[in-house]
Amino acid sequence: MTIPSSLPFRLGMAAAVALLMALLWLVLRELGMPASLSPAALSVWLNGQGVWGPVFLFLMMVLAVVVGPIPTLPVSAASGLAFGMLTGTLLAAVGALTGAMIAFFVARVLGREILREKLSSHPVFASDGSQRLLFWTVFLTRLIPLFSFALISYAAGVTAIHGWRFAVASLLGMLPMTFVFAGLGNTFELNPTLTVSAAALVLVVMSALPWYLSRKPHSRLARWINLYRQP
Template identity: 35%
Template structure:
């Protein structure tokens, strides 16, 4: 398929997602998504279709950046508990990430490869293990945009299955904690909610702590070498 055709297809997809977001905003559906309690009530009303709605909303939240995923994950936990809630959140987030990766891999990878050529396969940006590690760490850190990483990864040489595995491994702990947090919020037991919040914060600090420790070790080795 020609590059122009791919770019046109990508533009159509962007336009479609923009229309979806506009419809959600104009119909006040976005307001419901942002309100965990309202979304929880709506999901419960859907009955057997509730899990499918959670998965679809999680997927949409990854593809359309302005839609936050945290309220959806909390509502999933409140409606279905930590186990099933985690499963539905994982399925939706993984599907959304894979879809975003596939979009840029299909639309933009060939163009990027033409511009940079073999340089994409040289050094750290050409290492499957390094790229896989970057994706994994980015999934743990909440201040790094989930969707941007998914889209950007599709433009690299990272293989599809490595991206999928790194994403799944990275989002599993956070998905469980958010679903668990949502489940405990529904019980009204503030002590358990506090534990969940602390656990989520601790999980976020782990990669930061590892990075600081490695930097400290590197400085120590450099100081010893200079002596």
């Protein structure tokens, strides 16, 4: 994909995306989206929108991912409350991936060419940078909700990772915790102890995995996922 290199084009595209996100926020607020963004309030509002409810959920997740300070957790939890765990997970994941791709391409347009020229021999920023390393980096950081979804998307945009690899790594990495968060919203009132325990267990496993792989680069697990090239 060839991206025009002129500064006015780059700035114009960034301004257009910022304006679009601002308009989207204003439209959703005019339609009655709760300002508190609590899962319970959001789910009540979404259920009252009829066939437009899933569309509004999708747009809310896009907005939450592109505009970093807006949290994605309440939206994911509301998706489970409003539409059930499976449908809610699908809607939240598709919205999050769409937002991630928007952030990715904005960063690519704004900064990719500059970094590629200045760091032409760097394995992350060069044209022939390590796709395997970048794929697994995105995948592992998506597994851990402590990392900002927006920040990862913008940062990946200026690296050498191919757009389709970024999309696949993001989708596969986000699904486990999106499912947990949607389930948290869907079942918290019925069985909070079970839900919180399951979420905590997934968080521990996902957080420990990168640490284990860094300490055991030649373990059977590392070889199975081909995280490191074997000598």
